[in-house]
Amino acid sequence: MxxxxxxxxxxxxxxxxxxxxxxxxxxxxxxxxxxxxxxxxxxxxxxxxxxxxxxxxxxxxxxxxxxxxxxxxxxxxVLPAAVVNEQVQEKVDDIEAEQGRKVGRKERQEIKDEMIFSLLPRAxxxxxxxxxxxxxxxxxxxxxxxxxxxxxxxxxxxxxxxxxxxxxxLTTMDTPAQVMTSWLLSGNAPEGFELGTECELRDPSDEGGVIRCKNQLLTADEIRNHIQAGMYVSKIELVSKSGISCLVDDKFTIKRIRYGDMIQDKADEVYTSDATERFDVDFSIMTLELAELINGLLAAFGGENTGGLGE
Structure with a gap:
């Protein structure tokens, strides 16, 4: 959950x-x-x-x-394309052999539709x-x-x-890519967070390259050199004070959330064998932790962009 x-x-x-x-x-x-x-x-x-x-x-x-x-x-x-195509081809081959003519694109599509219709009950x-x-x-x-x-x-x-x-x-006032790039250039994490050990760098050109760093010191000179050469940060791992680690991307999507030991211990303190009670405990803790995480990330990116709300 x-x-x-x-x-x-x-x-x-x-x-x-x-x-x-x-x-x-x-x-x-x-x-x-x-x-x-x-x-x-x-x-x-x-x-x-x-x-x-x-x-x-x-x-x-x-x-x-x-x-x-x-x-x-x-x-x-689920109908595997290979199975459908094989059945269609067998039908096409039979028609062409029996009638001595070529099956056109429109007729092939009609055969395919009929085949899917016949296979669906067994899918x-x-x-x-x-x-x-x-x-x-x-x-x-x-x-x-x-x-x-x-x-x-x-x-x-x-x-x-x-x-x-x-x-x-939900969108932020500041552009995530610019903000994340500034963190690594300065070597400073936003308030309430620490830099993790993973990031993704992208070249802004149309055919630009991508560098993915894992288990790396994100303030290392090698990473800073790539940024100074023109690359920007498209993803970065952050760790909150409460122990939640996550990967934030340039669309402000929050991915690969991991809950620290302190949070898991808090949930484990309430022992119950009842599924509903267990769900309620986990749900209560998770929602409060995620609310704090979202608020912290919004602050790190300059606050929420509220333009157009209520119009």
């Missing part, structure tokens, strides 16, 4: 839907498995996996301290669950995704459920 990568969105208008109303909206679009001819299906599931009890843990959202966890499930039919099914939570106090939506596409898909699903979701990706 601990988020490893996050996409953060800001509500441009207050989102204050009643918890019961939000639950009912999600329940109306509960996940149902793919039918025989469905290519994919999406819907909402209970955020606490494998728990079907009545009460809070049976709801389509889990609330704690002003945070609300949601879970979206996507199921896709493998791949499922994944994506979590996200609403931070009602800060009016943010945090999605556990390493890609902008994954974050947008979660938003689209939530928008379809509630009717309107006025959110935009």
């Amino acid at each position: 601990w988020f490893k990568n996050i996409q953060v969105f800001r509500f441009t208008k207050p989102f204050d839907m009643d918890e019961n109303a939000l639950h009912d909206q999600l329940a109306e679009q509960a996940f149902t498995p793919c039918g025989s001819q469905d290519v994919s299906r999406t819907g909402w599931v209970r955020p606490i996996p494998g728990n079907e009890k009545h009460g809070q843990d049976g709801l389509f959202l889990h609330s704690s301290n002003g945070f609300q966890m949601l879970a979206a499930k996507r199921q896709d039919k 493998f099914v791949r499922s994944r669950i994506q979590h996200g939570y609403l931070d009602n106090k800060r009016q943010m939506l945090v999605v556990n995704s390493a890609s902008a596409k994954g974050g947008e898909e979660f938003c689209e699903g939530l928008r379809a459920a509630v009717g309107s979701l006025p959110v935009i990706p």
